Amino acid sequence: MTATSNPGKAGRKNPYVGPRAFRSGEDLPARDFEIRELTDLLIAERIALLHSPSGAGKTSLIQAGVVPRLERGHPSWGEVPFLASRPLRVKTPARTGLAVRNRYIHSVALDLLPLRDEAEVAEMRFPEIIAAAMPDFEKYTPVLIFDQFEEILFLDPTDWDSQGVFFAELGEALQDNDIWVLFAMREDYMGGLDRYLHHIPGYLHATFRLDFLDTAAAKKAIIEPADKMGVKVTEEAADELVQRLRTIRVQSPANGVDLVKGPYVQPFQLQVVCRHLWRTLDKEKQGRFSTIDLDRVRRHADIAASLRRYYRDTVTEVAAVTGADELTMRDWFESNLVTAQGFRTQTLTGPASTDAGAGAVLSALQDAYLLRSDTRSGSVWYELAHDQLITPVLEDNRNWRESRLESWQKRARDWRTTRHRELLLAGDELRQVQRHASVRELTPDEQQFLRESIVAERDRSVIARARSAVSRLTGLVALLTLTIVILAILLMLD
Template sequence: MPVTDPQVQPYVGLRPYRREESALFHGRGREAREVATLWQAAGLTVLYGASGVGKTSLLHAGVLPLLEPDRTDVLPVARIAPRMNRPKAGENPYVMALLSSWAPDLDRERLAGMTISDFLNDRPERTDMYGDPVPILAAIDQAEEIFHGSPVLEKERKAFLDQLAKAVAKHPGLHVLLALREEYLFLVLPHERRIGQGSRTRFHLEPLTPEQAMEVVHGPLPQTGRTITQAAAELLIDDLRTVVFVNEAGETSTIRLDTVEPIQLQVVCSALWEALPPEVTEITEEHARLYARVEEFLFAYYKRTVAEVAAEHGLPASKLRLWMRNAFITEHGTRNAVYEGLTETKGMPNAVPRALEERHLLRAEHRLGIRWYELTHDRLIAPVTRSHSPESYLKEARQAVEEHDWDRAERLADAAERAADVGEAWVRAEAAEIYAWVAHARGDIPSARRHCEEAAGIFSEYQRFDGVARVLTKEGLLWLDQNDSVQAIQRIKTALDYAPNDVSAQIALARALKRSSTPKAAETILAGLPSGLVQEALRTLRDPD
């Protein structure tokens, strides 16, 4: 398969690995073997780890492929989210969620009133080649949704846990695995002994070591026709291990972590893969330096995807972003699930969330014939809830310029550009104007001039003549700093052609005229200024820096 084929995707990005992608799943061989062994041996296995550490991927692409079909009876991996099932009166939403995951094709009437033990009793017993019963392996992914649910469902939750414990006791071959985020582990502890019937174990899934991360980067590539150099892979991994902290005093410090977050590595690798020109067959350190930036990638991916879907469906991108934020983020800043109606999903045509699902911003699950959507990962919460507009970033950047905080001004101008929608070229003009100030402060006059020329050109296209005047005035002052009064006067006079009443341009022209040994002309300009500005203008002329 050629590398230019868009179907070649060795890295999965934000979504988890699927079982059929086990050949692409690398770096977790030891963990997969240990979890598979523990699951078959204990009544209850608790797999826990931080969000984004890869619990779902490990379970589907690592553990399940290791289980021998003729020696185990593996039930479909369940997801229990009571709010997704809209139970009828008298139904236990937790039980219904579990059973509908195990038997998605059975209708509600068949499952209604059935306990977990009833369901298992109705299944034919499977035996191995010697006629002995094989263990029944049942996994519940994102099991924190069982224990961290609405207080309104407390009675139903307790009843569900009782049923689960009774099922393990009644069916000695039943082995339960709960995969959940580690911050919710304490909620499971009181129930471990009862559910596991005295046979219980835990497995803590930790982030990748640098060696494991190297396997993740290199492992999927042999079947793609591309390779990556060791230096490029090390750069990707080292960047992810480097964290910069800023204390309350504004002081920065850098530390080097011993581990790599799997979700970040996948985001970087998948985005790098998509950004590479199709003719590239060896990914070098230069490619990694050019393309591999985690947060920028994530936000850019979100914005680009929303913009594409919005354009396809004739929607403003800003409207779609607002819908994403309102629909899929709770008031507590966590992921929210939304069900698909007959024609609309939370006020948006059903075709829109389906398009977002295809691009892996949303994921869908089916519960009793109803389709539910949520963000593919918690890591998307920050891009979706990002409230800063380009205008707010630019406002802060200008404040930083006034405070002579050049590094911050540059960062904020860059953030404004990344927050802008496609077609908002004026943001680039505003940012270029700020870059000009920063470059000037750093003594890089050629770069400052280039930024001024770029900003003036864009402002002119948008007929933002105030902006044209500002940057031409700035460019004139740059020439003045180079002791070229002729060029300075020419630029500033052009600025006044665009904005004749611009006071800053008039003061700058007076400065240039004074430098060119024509003080009377400078005084004539000052005489025309409003009386309240004369003293400030005189101070500027005495001390122009």
């Protein structure tokens, strides 16, 4: 692996994409076999299903691998070239106030017919939508790409009727043998398709499983992108990174927590860590480095620090996009997704917010691979995407609170856990926080803390007034007693 460009050139592009998916035109490392096999399967079968565990890189495989290979063509595929649609999603809602015949079909119509008026396509059937989109595929064989197709099953797990209409009309449209289709979905939702497969030609018998990266592929995904930028990652450095990335925490009934080496590396974690490592070296060396060796990996490839940065950036971005309160979101991660013992747990509910629906927040967090979901008995459960995120979440939350929260907000958090009355606000501090609360939104816990503080302050005021009255009454009684004694003495002297 020799340098292929000027290693002293500052400002080189970071060759690792981080948590986002690879895009068309970008080189997807270590997936050549999967790209070739899936493309050939789709060409041969016409309708295929790509499935994988969450975070394995389905979208990257499609966008940076399968679609470019399809559109490059091959002599054995015939003279008519393929043209892939944009990724089709079933989750896009109709605009407010617009009645649509089928929410899932309408969402696909918005992707296939982006220039049409939304009201115009609201009542269109699937075959009509496909027919209307065909002129855009003139002189090409169309390939429809349904990405994150599990959404049709978990957006509303009870909506079997509308889901059935979607599959029936999609199957009707696919009777046209001039249309190729690739579905991509998380494999843990595949069972939910069973009741609809009879609508699809071929019953989706052609499937391809994308797994995580094994150790050899992970090394390749570390070494090759840097090599193309003129930077050599040594074998020892790559091995060390792989070993760190495949380390997982396993709960043992006898020994508590064990750190074990898993058989694979999650692509998104590899990209997050390598991007952070490159950024750190680029800043430290001002772009002038030609080698990433074992020493640099040991000093700078901090898995936890990289994941903390990823968690922090994701939560901040989701809060900005959805309008959710960042503190509420962070508290939800800590209290709903991590146990008191420091293990992953699952929850049915999303973070509460007055400005954003929990569904929008949960969807955005899943799109960023920070969360994953699991459907059981018609209920959707959410958990952290990986147990390596637990420590980064807890540490970044602690750092964020220390730097952002006022002292009374920290006391509110402690009070929520302990309910100790001595933590409640009083006097001038309480009045200052009340003025502060009138100009900003408080979290539900802060609101309750403030209410309890006000009640406690009123109780103290009542008690203080009562004590004052008792004190004055006691004084009067004492004075009266003294007066009586003096009068008695005077009478005795007389």
